Amino acid sequence: MSTVFGPVPSRRLGQSLGIDPIPAKTCNWNCVYCQLGRTVPLINERKEYIPRPEILAELQDALKAHRAGEIDWITFVGSGEPTLHSGIGWLIRAIKQITPIPVAVITNGSLLYLEEVRRDLLAADAVLPTLDAGNGQLYRKINRPWPEITFERLLDGLKSFSREYQGKLWVEVMLIEGLNDPPQALIEITEILKEIHPDQVHINLPTRPPAEAWVKAPSQEGVLRAISILGEIAHPVSPAEGSFxxxxxxxxxxxxxxxxxxxxxxxxxxxxxxxxxxxxxxxxxxxxxxxxxxxxxxxxxxxxxxxxxxxxxxxxxx
Ligand code: SF4
The missing domain is CATH 1.10.10.10 (Winged helix-like DNA-binding domain superfamily/Winged helix DNA-binding domain)
Incomplete structure (x- = not known):
């Protein structure tokens, strides 16, 4: 299977050429809403899962196969947590040498407490970490993380990264009925966002099959409540189901x-x-x-x- 795919349509990133640098469902979270199903087993080891020169060569082939203007972003994303690949920083810097197309990283943000991971992402043009909960209990309930990746570490990482990073920081919140759409849960997330100062907050809804069948998107009222509490930089996005x-x-x-x-x-x-x-x-x-x-x-x-x-x-x- 190739590590480079697309371009695929994305509401936030136009035509996005994806890089999936890790084997399927390699992740240190087991989110109840994950569209890839449950994470079995959880994996929290950073290593070079796929040789970096191989990924770069595939990307170069994909860039040659498309005309200028057909790709809006090159996006690290895919079937797990891309910062688990220890060569992600090298790859981002190498891509910046060969193309002016901006680079984005969609990450759960759980490893940003590690200095080397923050350093790895500094060269990206946009980083999109996740923040679904404003307290540790809800975080464990929604994201079901590797035990050592505590809520405190998640917050430390997000705050440190937001201080150091010069690119666009777009925080993603997956809204789930009855979990993080009640007013108090949204207020707690907002308090944390005030310390992170993201450029935008993207409200996602579980529109594709979630790992757990009981997960539901909130009603229209819940979405409107989230927009009003999370503030004017928050807006809903949903996956673009266009042409592949x-x-x-x-x-x-x-x-x-x-x-x-x-x-x-x-x-x-x-x-x-x-x-x-x-x-x-x-x-x-x-x-x-x-x-x-x-x-x-x-x-x-x-x-x-x-x-x-x-x-x-x-x-x-x-
Ligand atoms: S972090 Fe992403 S890939 Fe990992 S379980 Fe959550 S939604 Fe799935």
Missing amino acids: DLSGHASIEEAILDILTRHPVEEKVLQQNIDRYVPGQAGQVLQNLLESGQVQIVERFGDRFWSIARAVYSDKKV
Whole structure:
């Protein structure tokens, strides 16, 4: 599987060329809302999971394959926590030498308490860490972190990074009904944001299948409450389900598996995209994928989503 994918449409980052520098679902959190399913097991080891020259070579090939203007951002993101790759700083600096396209890092922020991780991210043009909770109890309930990554360490890291970093700091808050959408939970997050001074706060909603079936997006009222409490730099964003680049793979099935490894896709969106590449063959392509045993169908929120078969979703309802 390639470590560079896309470009894919992103509401915040336009056409985003993704770099996924770690094996699937390598993460030190196990968020209840994770669209990639449960983290089994939790991993908190920083190392060079994939050789950095290999990732850089793939990126150079991808840049050559696209015309100027087709890529708005190069984004470290994907199927886990990208700062677990110990070469991320080297990679960001190397990318800045070969292209003027801005670089973003989507991270859970849990390792920012480590000086070397903060130093690694300094050269990025935008860093998007997560802050879903304003107290340790809620943090453990929502993000279910590796035990040593305490709430205090998360806050220390965010505050230190915001003092040292010159680029754009966009904090992401995943809003979950009944957990962090009540007024008191939002006020606690706001108090922390006042110390971090982000440039923007992005309110995300769990619109793709969450690891835990009981996770729900808040009502419109909950979203409006979050916007009013988190302040004027806060605004909702949701994943852009536009068109995918299905070229550059040995088969269309492989291209789809590459996308599903990064996130589940709603069935009708998948069908539309396949039809654009091979008109009239969407049904057959999806059937081939199902028969290969590499995908699963997850029903959530009244819709059918396609996901990679190894993703672990709970069907428990509470
Ligand atoms: S949402 Fe991100 S941080 Fe949370 S478990 Fe999934 S990959 Fe890890």
